[in-house]
Amino acid sequence: AQSVTQLDSHVSVSEGTPVLLRCNYSSSYSPSLFWYVQHPNKGLQLLLKYTSAATLVKGINGFEAEFKKSETSFHLTKPSAHMSDAAEYFCVVGGYTGANSKLTFGKGITLSVRP
C-alpha cells in the first residue's frame, strides 16, 4: 500500500522569495517519488524524480527535492519564486506491485506567486 500526504492545499509566496511545498509519503516498498506540475487546463509535466539514487534531486526550472527516509518526506523547494511558477503541484509515489506499478497522487498544492 502507498499513500501521499500534502498537508497544504494552497501556498502563496512573493516573487523572488523561496518556495517550500511539503510532501510526506507512505509505502510498503522502497518508493519512487515524483513531483509533477500542472498549469491550468494543461497536462502534467515532470519536475523531478527520486529512484533510490542521490537523496537530493535536482529538477527543471530550478526546483529540487530531498528524500528523507527517516521523516518519510520529499519536500519540493526553489530558492526564488517566479511568476511563471504559479500552478498546481502534485507529489506522487510509485511502487512496484507485480507487473504493473501504479502512481498514487497527493491532493495537490496550488502555488500562488505575488508580484
Place this chain on the structure above:
Amino acid sequence: GAVVSQHPSRVICKSGTSVKIECRSLDFQATTMFWYRQFPKQSLMLMATSNEGSKATYEQGVEKDKFLINHASLTLSTLTVTSAHPEDSSFYICSARVRQGIGEQFFGPGTRLTVL
C-alpha cells in the same frame, strides 16, 4: 523526449451518447498505458491500467462496461465513455510507460469532457 498526445482536447456531447478519447505515444512504444480522471481542483484518480494486447485492469469502483478501454497497439490506447451522463463530465488524462516496473510515466495533455 517522450511525447504523449490525446485527441480530442475538448469534447461536448449530449447525455446518452458515447465518446471515444485517443491516447498516443508519439515517439516511443508504450507497453502500459494508464487512464486517470481529474475533477475540478482535485487530484488525479487512476481509473484503469491497460497493457497492449490484453484486457484492462480497472480500479475499484470504476465501471468497466461504462469506461471501455482498448490498447490495440504499442502506441495507441482508447477510452470510450459509453452512454455518457453529466456526472461523467471531467478531465481525462492518459499516461504511457515505456517498460514495466517503476518506469516513468509520460502524461498526455488531457481531454475535457462535458456532457450536457
